[in-house]
Amino acid sequence: MIRFTDYSITYSTADIPTLSHVDMGIEEGHLCLVTGPTGSGKSTLLGAINGLVPHFTGGRVSGSVVVAGRDIRDTVPGAMADLVGYVGQDPQRGFVAETVEYELAYGMEQAGLDPATMRARVEETLDIIGIAHLRDKHLMDLSGGEQQRVAIGSVLTVHPRILVLDEPTSALDPAAAEDVLAAVTRLVHDMGLTVVIAEHRLERVIQHADQVVLIERSGAVMSGDPRSVMESSSVVPPVVELGRAVGWDPLPLTVRDARVRARELQEGLEAPPVEPIVAGPVVASAERVSVTYGRVVAVRDVTLDLRRGEVTVVMGRNGSGKSSLFWALQGSLRPDSGAVAASGTVGLVPQTPADLLFLGSVEAECDQADTDAGQDSGTCRELLDEIAPGIPRDSHPRDLSEGQRLALVLATQLVARPDIVLLDEPTRGLDYAAKESLTDVLHRLAADGKAVVLSTHDVEFAALVADRAVVMAEGEVVADGPVSGILTGTPLFAPQVARVMAPLPLLTVRQVEEAIA
């Protein structure tokens, strides 16, 4: 269906090729997962399928890509719309119409279909994707998961044979991600659609995949069935990591496979005692804090103590009030009732770190942060090198990877030596390696006596990093306690290792290794 033949591409701003000598095919009716470290060229590979690369992005290409018999060299992305449905990383930014129904029709209007056909296909698509109840809704009023499903529906109406999705679940909470992936797998199974998905978090998609394409940072590409690729891959989901650590062969790819094997492992293992959180004195406390926007209550009666040396993770659906709580703790959002008492300074890394960057180079940003905080010149640069070594000083902040940009903003916030560090969804767009180094950084900050609070949808990351978990829903705190207790408590929040090792409360591969030893 899709055939790459000796395909290489070099962007005009780069010296080395982003993809080099790719030779592979994707079968019709398969679900193909594209993975690899950040910046390795996943989006480039996806864009090559409908000709966005190089027609939209530019770049020097050799070799060929042939999709359903059409060579993308001879066509433009617009003319591929009837064959390839493409949904980008942030679907909300790609919406053209006002309401769901007209958004679904947009592609068909461009294709020049007659009104009767359009009418029928909109109805059909509303049902296939399960969004009939959203028909008249304004696109701005949709939740993240709904937006993603509408975006998928809007490319399906022209009946493409291939669906290309670039990180469809990266911004979604676990439940919404499940909804989107369920809709996608239904398309593969019932309609025989060929689907190509790029995703960092393998644990979400790999059990549905027929084929995995792994792109290494060098631009080399490996393609094959999931198990054989996972055997040598540098990026693996926790369940594979566990399998490797305890030497299972063949490697389990899903929680279900691993559970069968885990029974023998569990014999003789004892549940480690749940250790109470050891933390320092309270440095900030929220007392019955409520935040409202007009008639919407974002935070409702939240009481929370933050202690020095403790890493707290705040979880919950999109829109459950996490960000508002952070801004209230930071102090720039005045609560409508209740109060926040802090005996130290607060630093916050917002959900879009780029909002804080405004100068032309990393060095200028660092110097500016030093000046504004009244610190010695070079303080910020030192912090940045500790967090993420090796960022060239003259590179433009917008050219950095997600992880590097996060590190830069974190450094500018740490210059003022805050006692409390808040991070609002820092894991968006981070690969496994970047998450691991972020974990180290946050642990070091906590060891320094700072209170660290972060929000995330990534349960695997939460299990690695946090001592304490707080779950929010509808603006209220519904659970608060040691991370091992909270994350094993509900299936939705349980990380893969915990699901494999249940009923033992083990969350990470390291904990399992320690328990065995």
Next chain:
Amino acid sequence: MNRPLRRLHPAAWWIWALFLAAAASRTTDVLLLLIIIAVAGLMVYTHGAPGGGRVFRIYVLVALFVLTVRVVFRIVIGGGGVGEVALNLPELSVPDWATGIRIGGAVTWNEIVMGLTDGMRLGTLIICVGAANALADPRRMLRSLPRALHSIGTAVVVAIGLAPQLVASTLRIRRASALRSVKSRRLRLRRLLAPVIDDAMDRTLALALAMETRGFGRPLGQRSGWVFALSAGGMLLVALGVFLLLDGSAGSRPGVLMLAGGLVAAAIGLRAAGRHRSVTTYRPEQWRAHEWGVALVGFGVFAAITLIGGLDPGSLHPSGVPQPPLLATLAVLIAASPVLFAPTGAPSSRAARLRPS
């Protein structure tokens, strides 16, 4: 006449409301203007689109503001009129180079009445446009533009949709700016603007990419020069014709001729240009008998007022106490007749689902 369960074509409402505005521009009779406002308000009340009432209210407020400004300006810097003095304001002495400008001084009743009628007329025009907006969302109008103008329509729809997003991202960035207090005053503006512009650029690129992948702007056929000349020339004639008609001083014949000729030329040009586009419209608006009815009522009222003005100019521009001219009042009241026959729009799909089948 039975009313179908559908929405009226937006263009019919716009034609009706704009002709009503044109009729209003032909008179300075305050009572007649009030009747026109009442008719517009009644139509919005009975046939307004969902949320139309809110839109209409904004236009009414703007109209009131314009009226107030008009009257206040007349009182403060008008003056010098003849007739009974109503107010005696202290007059400011102005320097020599500003002779001819008077600030303050005696204000006559005539001045105030003129400010009032002038403001009323302008306010009525604004309210009529507001009624058009409230009766049919202008975005629906854009959707039913001729195919040749499809790209322009898309651009406007996208721009309207992008504005609130831009506001949201500006607010977000402003809040984030509290996290890095910049001491240098020189950098403070950049601190705010750089991320906003970056964000807008990103958004624009993402949107362009999404539209391209969904088939927007696929290669078009060749456009010939005469098609362009015909449509552009037609548009120009339409604009000139409307200008002459509204001005009214040159009589209505040249205006009507230009308008008609321009419309025909533009229609032929646009149709020819549209043949190259393979774009269709989802749920196209329909133009049927009811639409003809509403549009003709609007046109009829305008024609009647123009005719009355031509036969008896004094009846539309009273000099003393305004008293409603009988014929003109009747004509304006006819404008309200769509209340009786125009379809009020389909019930929302949610309501349809709730109804037992």
